Amino acid sequence: MQYIKSSSPQIGVILIELNRPEKRNALNNAILKEIAEYLQYLDADILVKVVVITGNTQCFAAGADLNELAQHDVISIQQDQRPLLWKSIDEFSKPLIMAVNGYAFGAGFELALHGDIILTGDNAQFALPEIGLGMLPGAGGTQRLARLVGQQLTMRWAMLGEKISSATALQHGISSQICPTALTVQYAVELATKISKQAPLAIRVIKQSLKSIHEITLSQGLKLERQHFVWLAATQDRKEGINAFLEKRKPEFRGV
Amino acid sequence: MDYQTIIVEEKDAVGYLTFNRPKQLNSFNETMHLEVSSVMKAWAKNSNIRTVVISAEGRGFCAGQDLNDRVVDPNADSPDLGLSIDKYYNPLIKLITEMPKPVICAVNGVAAGAGANIALACDIVIAAKSASFIQAFCRLGLVPDSGGTWFLPRLVGRAQAMGLALLGDKIPAEQAVQLGMIWQVVEDEMLKAESIKMAEHLAKQPTYGLSLIKKAIHAAAHNNLDDQLLLERDFQRLAGRSNDYREGVQAFMQKRTPEYKGC
Numbered sequence: 001m002q003y004i005k006s007s008s009p010q011i012g013v014i015l016i017e018l019n020r021p022e023k024r025n026a027l028n029n030a031i032l033k034e035i036a037e038y039l040q041y042l043d044a045d046i047l048v049k050v051v052v053i054t055g056n057t058q059c060f061a062a063g064a065d066l067n068e069l070a071q072h073d074v075i076s077i078q079q080d081q082r083p084l085l086w087k088s089i090d091e092f093s094k095p096l097i098m099a100v101n102g103y104a105f106g107a108g109f110e111l112a113l114h115g116d117i118i119l120t121g122d123n124a125q126f127a128l129p130e131i132g133l134g135m136l137p138g139a140g141g142t143q144r145l146a147r148l149v150g151q152q153l154t155m156r157w158a159m160l161g162e163k164i165s166s167a168t169a170l171q172h173g174i175s176s177q178i179c180p181t182a183l184t185v186q187y188a189v190e191l192a193t194k195i196s197k198q199a200p201l202a203i204r205v206i207k208q209s210l211k212s213i214h215e216i217t218l219s220q221g222l223k224l225e226r227q228h229f230v231w232l233a234a235t236q237d238r239k240e241g242i243n244a245f246l247e248k249r250k251p252e253f254r255g256v
Numbered sequence: 257m258d259y260q261t262i263i264v265e266e267k268d269a270v271g272y273l274t275f276n277r278p279k280q281l282n283s284f285n286e287t288m289h290l291e292v293s294s295v296m297k298a299w300a301k302n303s304n305i306r307t308v309v310i311s312a313e314g315r316g317f318c319a320g321q322d323l324n325d326r327v328v329d330p331n332a333d334s335p336d337l338g339l340s341i342d343k344y345y346n347p348l349i350k351l352i353t354e355m356p357k358p359v360i361c362a363v364n365g366v367a368a369g370a371g372a373n374i375a376l377a378c379d380i381v382i383a384a385k386s387a388s389f390i391q392a393f394c395r396l397g398l399v400p401d402s403g404g405t406w407f408l409p410r411l412v413g414r415a416q417a418m419g420l421a422l423l424g425d426k427i428p429a430e431q432a433v434q435l436g437m438i439w440q441v442v443e444d445e446m447l448k449a450e451s452i453k454m455a456e457h458l459a460k461q462p463t464y465g466l467s468l469i470k471k472a473i474h475a476a477a478h479n480n481l482d483d484q485l486l487l488e489r490d491f492q493r494l495a496g497r498s499n500d501y502r503e504g505v506q507a508f509m510q511k512r513t514p515e516y517k518g519c
Contacts, residue, residue, distance in 0.1 A: 180490045182497075 003031035004038065009189045012049035012196035014042055018061055025055045027107040028065035029082060035111075036085040039092045046255075049196035049203075051092070052188045053115065054099035057181055061108030063129070086139050089114050095195050095203060099188035100124045101181050110139040113148070116207060118174060119188045120166040121181035126174065129161040147214050148173055199237035200255040261288035263313070264295055269459040269518075270452075271295070271305040278314025281366065283322035289344040296351040306459040306518050308355060309451055310378060311362035317387060320369025320402075337398070345370055345402045352377045353403075353474060356467035357518075358458045362451035363387040363429070363438070373402035376411065379470060380454065381438035383429035384447040389437065394424045410477055411437050462500035463518030 005017040016038065018025040025031075035053070042048045055061055072080065089111075098115030105127045112118055112126070128137045128145070136142065137158060146154040149172040156162060169175040179187045195203060205228035212221055232238050237253045244251035257264070263274040273295055275282035284292075299305045312318055321340070352359050352374070361378035368390040375381050375389070391408070393400045400408070400421050408417035412435045420427065429441045442450045458466070468491040476484050495501055500516045507514035 180494055182494055183490055 001034050001038065004034050006038065010193045010196065012047065013189060013192040014048050014051045015185070015189060016051060016053045018053070018055045021056055021059070023065070024059045024062035024103065025108065026063055026065045027061050027111060028068055029085075032082060032085045032107075036088040039089055039096075043092055043094060048094065049200060050095045050097065050192040052097045052099055052185070052192050053111070054185050054188065055101065055104075055108075057101045057121070057123075059102040059108075060098075060100045060104040060124070061111055062103045063106030063108055066133070069135075082139070086110075086114070090140075093204060093207065095192070095207060097188050097192050097195075099184045100126075100175070101184050103127075105129055106137065106141075107139055110137060110141045110144070113140060113144040113174075116210075117176055117191065118169075119177045119179055119184055119191070120169055120175040121184040122166050122178055123181045124166040124169065124175070124178075126164040126169055127161055128158045131159060131161050145174075197253070199235070199241060199251075199253040201235050201237060202232055205232065259291045259295075261285070262291050262295065266305060268456055269304060269306040270455040271299045271302075271308045272455075273308065273310050275310075275312040275318055277322075278312075278316070280322055280324075281316035281319035281368075282312045282314065282371070283319040284344070284370065285322045285325040286344075288322075289348070293344070293348060293351060296348070296355065299357075300351065300355050303463075303518060306357050306461075306463045307455045308357060308359045309362060309455045310352075310359065310374075311448075311451065312364055314365070316365040316371075317363045317367040318371025318374060319366065320371040320392065341401055348374065349377045349403045356470075357463050358466055358470070360451055360455055360458070362447055363389075364444075364447055366390065366426075368392045369400075370402040370404075373400060373404040373407060376407040376437065377403055380440075382440045382442060382447065382451050382454070383432065383438055384444040385429055385441055386444050387429040387441075389427045389429075389432050391421045391424050394422055406477075408437075411435075460516060462498065462504065462516045464498050465495050465500060468495055 003018070003020045005019045007015050007017075009015050016035070018031065018035075020026065020028075020031055039051065042051055095117070096115050098112045098118045099121075100112050100118060101121035102123055103125055104112045105125075106129055109126045109128060128141050130137050130141070137145075142154065142158055145157070153172060157164060164174070166175065166178050170178050177187065209221070209225045209228055212224055216224070236256045237251075240253060241251045259276075261275070261277050263272075263276045265272040265274075273292065275288070275292075277283065277285075277288065296308075299308055358380065359378045361375045361381045363375050363381060363383040364387060365384070366388050367375045369392045372389045372391060391400050391404060393404070399405065405417075405421065408420055411417075412420070416435055419425075427435070427437070429438070432438045433441050440450075472484075472487060472491055475487055479487060499519055500514075503516060504514045
């Protein structure tokens with residue numbers, strides 16, 4: 001992998017660092033492909049429980065690669081592989097935590113919005129600056145953001161390209177926690193470690209249930225949640241969880 | 257570099273910024289804003305400067321906005337005073353409060369309007385006995401700016417803040433100390449020596465730790481206790497990783513004076 005670094009700071013936790021600092025981690029096709037393919041690989045690895053994605057302390061990802069974008073005309077952009085790459089990131093089935101320090105602009109912001117949980121350093125800044133280039137966000141920026149924060153703010157931010165501070169992101173539910181920049185990755189890994197110790201099957205259906213809220217109606221969602229609930233009743237981990245509680249000990253989940 | 261409106265000196269890890277328009281009681285015009293902000297921005301990034309001292313030439317400290325400046329001409333259409341606040345005053349207050357090192361203010365004489373609030377934005381304010389503070393805004397139909405309405409109630413409580421801001425009385429330095437508005441009053445002829453002494457002391461201290469203390473105290477103004485306790489934990493984690501902390505503990509064990517590098 002040329003543009004991303006991978007490590008395992010804790011058992012079951014994979015930390016992916018975007019590593020194209022000279023381009024402020026701009027998300028060109030190559031780096032996006034590496035992320036998507038690596039996530040697919042991690043999805044199949046039973047020992048991997050949670051993935052954290054981060055950039056560096058100055059920059060999460062400063063947008064897409066404008067040189068690549070400029071080369072596309074209306075015909076060639078129809079065969080662009082990027083939508084498929086984004087889709088495969090979206091389909092990652094395990095918890096995905098984004099540790100965002102510094103700039104997360106354009107595609108960088110949209111990558112962050114693919115995370116299930118976002119932690120921001122106090123220097124984090126989000127923006128959708130595409131409008132300044134006569135474009136619109138093309139990887140879910142208008143959709144995911146509007147679902148998170150509503151129409152009013154998304155219209156403003158997408159139409160003006162205004163910068164969004166870490167505090168504003170927390171206030172509107174884009175981020176779930178602000179950390180001192182130097183501690184963001186540590187805290188994201190701590191959070192990932194806690195999640196990695198939970199019952200994996202329950203974590204899986206929690207993610208599925210939550211991600212369905214933007215796809216289906218409430219009554220369908222409630223039905224789906226109920227199905228997951230019933231399905232979990234057949235798992236060993238649920239028994240273990242309840243027994244451990246009654247016996248006042250720590251549960252040991254095995255993912256079965 | 258040559259400045260028209262300020263004097264700048266860097267000595268023993270201390271940056272001395274002195275307002276130098278004594279005839280206009282050091283009131284701010286555009287040039288002065290630009291000069292002050294360029295110096296403060298450079299010092300914020302310069303790790304060789306570990307304490308900043310703001311003071312002034314002549315008998316006054318700072319009279320706030322220069323009312324002769326063309327941007328506040330009352331004979332033109334209604335001026336948009338918000339413009340100069342956006343462009344100059346607010347960024348200046350943030351430069352002071354977000355400076356990652358202590359900022360001392362030595363108030364030599366009258367500090368009026370924005371001049372008073374620039375002083376109050378500093379971390380430690382020492383005033384000469386003959387100095388005074390005036391929230392002059394109310395006398396012109398204006399509102400205390402440059403953080404005045406934010407600093408005052410936090411420094412002296414709402415009752416005193418209201419009195420100060422609505423009446424615009426001249427508050428002598430000794431009363432300002434009694435109110436808790438500033439740190440210390442010294443004899444006029446001692447002001448310079450005392451501020452240098454304090455600056456030289458602070459410039460030898462663990463600067464990174466001091467910057468975290470400053471940040472924590474500012475955050476306390478809008479955090480609840482739970483959030484502040486978490487922030488203290490975070491900052492202690494960061495401070496514990498610093499070289500100065502190691503040096504401090506080692507020096508204590510070895511019973512010697514620590515030599516801090518500021519990081």
